[in-house]
Amino acid sequence: MDEVEVYYADVLLPLHLPGTYTYRVPREMRDEVAVGVRVVVQFGQKRMYSALVRRLHTEAPKWRAKYILGVLDEQPLVTERQMLFWEWMASYYMCYPGDVMAVALPAGMKLASESAVSIHPDFDGDLSRLSNYELQVVNLLTDHPVMRVDDISRALGIQKIMPLMRTMMEREVVVMDEELRERFVPRKSTYVRLADDYATEEAQRRLFDELEAKKRTKQVELMMRFMTMSGFGKELVPKRELPQGSSLQTLIKNGVLLTEERVESRLAHVDDDSIVPASSIVLNEEQQAAYDTIAHEKYRETSLLYGVTSSGKTEVYIKLIDEQVRAGRQVLFLLPEIALTAQIINRLRRHFGDRVGVYHSRFSASQRVEVWRRTALKEGSGRYQVLLGARSALFLPFNDLGLVIVDEEHDASYKQQDPAPRYHGRDAAIYLARLWGARTVLGSATPSIESYHNALAGKYALATITQRYGGFRLPQVDVVDMKQAQRQGEVHGHFSDTLLNAIRDALAARQQVILFQNRRGFSLRLECDDCHHIPQCVHCDVSLVYHKATNSLRCHYCGYSIPVPSECPACHSTHIRMAGIGTERVEEDLQIMFPEARVARMDLDSTLQKNQYIELLNDFAERRIDILVGTQMVTKGLDFEHVSVVGIVNADNLINYPNFRSYERAYQQMTQVSGRAGRHGDAGRVIIQTYNPGHQLLQKVEDNDYEGLYHDQDNERRVFRYPPYYRLVEITLKHRDSEVLNAAADWLALQLRGAFGQRVMGPEYPLVSRIRALYLKIVTVRFERSEAIADAKRLMMQMADDLTKQEGWARVAVHFDVDPC
Numbered sequence: 107m108d109e110v111e112v113y114y115a116d117v118l119l120p121l122h123l124p125g126t127y128t129y130r131v132p133r134e135m136r137d138e139v140a141v142g143v144r145v146v147v148q149f150g151q152k153r154m155y156s157a158l159v160r161r162l163h164t165e166a167p168k169w170r171a172k173y174i175l176g177v178l179d180e181q182p183l184v185t186e187r188q189m190l191f192w193e194w195m196a197s198y199y200m201c202y203p204g205d206v207m208a209v210a211l212p213a214g215m216k217l218a219s220e221s222a223v224s225i226h227p228d229f230d231g232d233l234s235r236l237s238n239y240e241l242q243v244v245n246l247l248t249d250h251p252v253m254r255v256d257d258i259s260r261a262l263g264i265q266k267i268m269p270l271m272r273t274m275m276e277r278e279v280v281v282m283d284e285e286l287r288e289r290f291v292p293r294k295s296t297y298v299r300l301a302d303d304y305a306t307e308e309a310q311r312r313l314f315d316e317l318e319a320k321k322r323t324k325q326v327e328l329m330m331r332f333m334t335m336s337g338f339g340k341e342l343v344p345k346r347e348l349p350q351g352s353s354l355q356t357l358i359k360n361g362v363l364l365t366e367e368r369v370e371s372r373l374a375h376v377d378d379d380s381i382v383p384a385s386s387i388v389l390n391e392e393q394q395a396a397y398d399t400i401a402h403e404k405y406r407e408t409s410l411l412y413g414v415t416s417s418g419k420t421e422v423y424i425k426l427i428d429e430q431v432r433a434g435r436q437v438l439f440l441l442p443e444i445a446l447t448a449q450i451i452n453r454l455r456r457h458f459g460d461r462v463g464v465y466h467s468r469f470s471a472s473q474r475v476e477v478w479r480r481t482a483l484k485e486g487s488g489r490y491q492v493l494l495g496a497r498s499a500l501f502l503p504f505n506d507l508g509l510v511i512v513d514e515e516h517d518a519s520y521k522q523q524d525p526a527p528r529y530h531g532r533d534a535a536i537y538l539a540r541l542w543g544a545r546t547v548l549g550s551a552t553p554s555i556e557s558y559h560n561a562l563a564g565k566y567a568l569a570t571i572t573q574r575y576g577g578f579r580l581p582q583v584d585v586v587d588m589k590q591a592q593r594q595g596e597v598h599g600h601f602s603d604t605l606l607n608a609i610r611d612a613l614a615a616r617q618q619v620i621l622f623q624n625r626r627g628f629s630l631r632l633e634c635d636d637c638h639h640i641p642q643c644v645h646c647d648v649s650l651v652y653h654k655a656t657n658s659l660r661c662h663y664c665g666y667s668i669p670v671p672s673e674c675p676a677c678h679s680t681h682i683r684m685a686g687i688g689t690e691r692v693e694e695d696l697q698i699m700f701p702e703a704r705v706a707r708m709d710l711d712s713t714l715q716k717n718q719y720i721e722l723l724n725d726f727a728e729r730r731i732d733i734l735v736g737t738q739m740v741t742k743g744l745d746f747e748h749v750s751v752v753g754i755v756n757a758d759n760l761i762n763y764p765n766f767r768s769y770e771r772a773y774q775q776m777t778q779v780s781g782r783a784g785r786h787g788d789a790g791r792v793i794i795q796t797y798n799p800g801h802q803l804l805q806k807v808e809d810n811d812y813e814g815l816y817h818d819q820d821n822e823r824r825v826f827r828y829p830p831y832y833r834l835v836e837i838t839l840k841h842r843d844s845e846v847l848n849a850a851a852d853w854l855a856l857q858l859r860g861a862f863g864q865r866v867m868g869p870e871y872p873l874v875s876r877i878r879a880l881y882l883k884i885v886t887v888r889f890e891r892s893e894a895i896a897d898a899k900r901l902m903m904q905m906a907d908d909l910t911k912q913e914g915w916a917r918v919a920v921h922f923d924v925d926p927c
């Protein structure tokens with residue numbers, strides 16, 4: 107009979123655990139527990155988590171199931187399709203669905219008993235709208251600014267704390283976890299404006315006369331200040347920028363100044379009237395042909411848009427997006443780096459206004475929750491239809507996805523490195539689109555060998571744009587032979603006269619310069635002239651890098667750092683010198699050679715703080731910077747009007763990186779950074795410095811010969827058994843003790859050879875064989891493209907599991923990287 111039937115729910119936890127766990131559904135929660143809803147469960151000793159219901163059934167498990175403790179959502183938070191996507195990702199990239207859930211859900215949606223809670227920075231202190239329990243939580247947090255969910259539960263004696271926390275988070279009374287670590291940018295702030303009564307000059311004069319007559323000198327001073335800051339009452343002034351105190355209060359009380367709450371740092375509202383319809387864009391002949399290929403290709407799901415830099419790929423995307431938006435569907439627009447979203451966002455909002463949402467990891471947890479909600483909306487003015495973001499935007503809860511755009515599809519930043527899931531944003535995007543029956547467009551001026559291969563093989567439609575928009579020429583590329591220049595005395599520091607002259611000319615013509623140097627820091631390393639000792643990291647197998655700002659030697663893998671020694675630590679010689687060159691050094695040398703120029707640097711060190719990269723890019727766009735020096739961060743998709751010279755300081759260390767993709771990568775980076783020059787008129791110039799000017803790759807960059815590069819690389823990949831002809835699975839083993847590690851790696855390789863024979867290579871030490879005090883070893887397995895490898899993947903995961911069950915090997919970490927980059 108119905109009544110005696112017992113219901114169970116299989117739930118997914120955001121943890122590194124295989125599969126789902128079964129809990130019993132209490133009778134009174136039966137109507138609320140549904141697939142895709144979050145429930146509170148106890149897991150392990152005392153911990154509580156919010157878990158996601160995957161399946162409901164009546165099959166009793168073999169052991170006694172614990173009860174679900176609470177239900178957090180009235181509507182499913184995660185759709186069936188999203189869960190299918192997670193499961194595909196877990197099986198393809200060889201990890202657990204829980205690993206995927208952990209990255210897919212924004213932090214604000216993963217409550218756990220050990221989550222840290224504090225009062226929301228924007229909480230207005232209005233206690234009247236709080237319930238009794240909420241009031242108690244606020245009081246508690248006033249005394250102890252950061253508390254764990256657990257402790258709050260204990261202090262208040264409330265068992266069912268999670269649902270309370272959820273509502274308090276949603277109402278922005280409290281925040282969780284991550285936000286505390288980020289420098290929090292307040293969302294709302296108070297602005298002050300002049301009351302309408304004082305709009306005229308006449309009225310203003312009367313006001314000042316009156317205040318002076320009453321000898322209110324403080325108020326007069328403040329009003330003077332306000333008038334200058336507000337452009338004589340025309341603009342709003344942030345309240346915090348005015349002197350705080352009684353004068354301000356009085357002016358507000360007397361109705362001279364009015365206050366207004368404004369959302370800050372968020373996207374400003376775009377009125378529908380000010381939207382520029384995409385129909386006003388007129389595509390040129392090549393762009394139109396590309397659009398037609400992509401839009402009308404009936405039998406293919408995926409297209410590759412191969413268009414040279416500044417050919418107007420973005421305009422083609424906008425046309426494609428418009429078609430979807432008008433049909434009421436959603437579009438996902440992926441970029442490899444969040445630094446690029448800053449520029450593209452404005453272009454999209456011009457045409458699609460408030461329908462555009464941005465999602466990425468630098469947003470605070472509550473911002474991400476909001477984007478998530480607005481993506482899930484099926485209608486209404488708050489609904490997001492165009493979602494722009496880095497790869498994590500793939501996990502948003504779309505409800506009608508019609509198109510996925512992967513811009514700069516060749517970019518290695520699309521690949522997640524650590525932790526699992528180690529997925530490729532582009533490849534996952536293609537799968538996601540397929541789940542929706544949506545179209546995918548991959549765009550690049552320098553397609554990956556894989557994508558171009560697929561396009562030539564007919565798997566993707568190929569749309570090509572060969573000319574820059576407006577008939578502008580691609581920049582002139584010159585390769586400078588540094589050896590010869592040195593012989594002729596034409597090298598100063600790290601710069602050839604050719605590059606220096608080009609910079610000088612650009613500055614004289616009030617143009618801007620970008621210099622690309624792919625190493626950060628000041629100088630690569632410190633080297634002893636006598637014994638050739640180079641200081642190494644104590645935790646990692648790498649040499650330390652000099653950082654001038656802190657006058658220290660630092661490890662780029664683990665952060666270990668020491669003061670610069672005054673003598674060689676090995677032989678005590680004082681003949682130590684800097685060898686190599688990094689971004690910091692380039693920046694400083696340039697400043698000495700061009701004292702009147704404004705030089706800035708953009709790399710990982712200079713953009714650690716939130717929004718710093720946006721400020722740098724803005725300063726450059728608005729010409730407050732003349733020369734921008736940077737790592738690969740400067741090579742990507744940026745569109746600046748006044749850049750006429752691009753310099754590649756040292757091409758050789760780009761080319762010589764030991765990886766099967768090094769030529770492809772080097773070609774892409776050099777061509778991309780070159781593409782920043784001369785985008786709007788005046789012919790651009792690119793200068794590449796090298797000690798190896800005859801190198802065939804440089805020749806190809808000079809000739810803009812992508813087809814030549816592709817031909818060589820494709821051939822090489824086939825002969826040497828690499829992608830796209832083969833699929834690689836890289837297995838990394840880590841352990842503190844190198845002997846334990848070696849034994850475990852040999853054992854695993856033996857098992858793998860038993861199953862896969864010649865496909866197995868290694869074990870071998872990677873380039874950096876010790877990181878953070880753990881030794882590393884790698885075994886690689888390569889499968890032919892035509893082989894179905896789902897079973898092979900399961901078997902490999904089983905072997906890794908067996909390995910950790912062997913005596914003494916429980917702590918050997920094993921992870922998989924499918925399609926390593």
Ligand code: ADP
Pocket residue numbers: 387388389390393413414415416417418419420421575745
């Ligand atoms: P890509 O994305 O290929 O690098 P962009 O879309 O940024 O190229 O185009 C380069 C510049 O040319 C941009 O400033 C863009 O606004 C302009 N542009 C390209 N195509 C058109 C067009 N059809 N109409 C007007 N402007 C265009």
Ligand code: ZN
Pocket residue numbers: 634635636637638639674675676677678679
């Ligand atoms: Zn020495």
Ligand code: ZN
Pocket residue numbers: 643644645646661662663664665666878
């Ligand atoms: Zn280190």
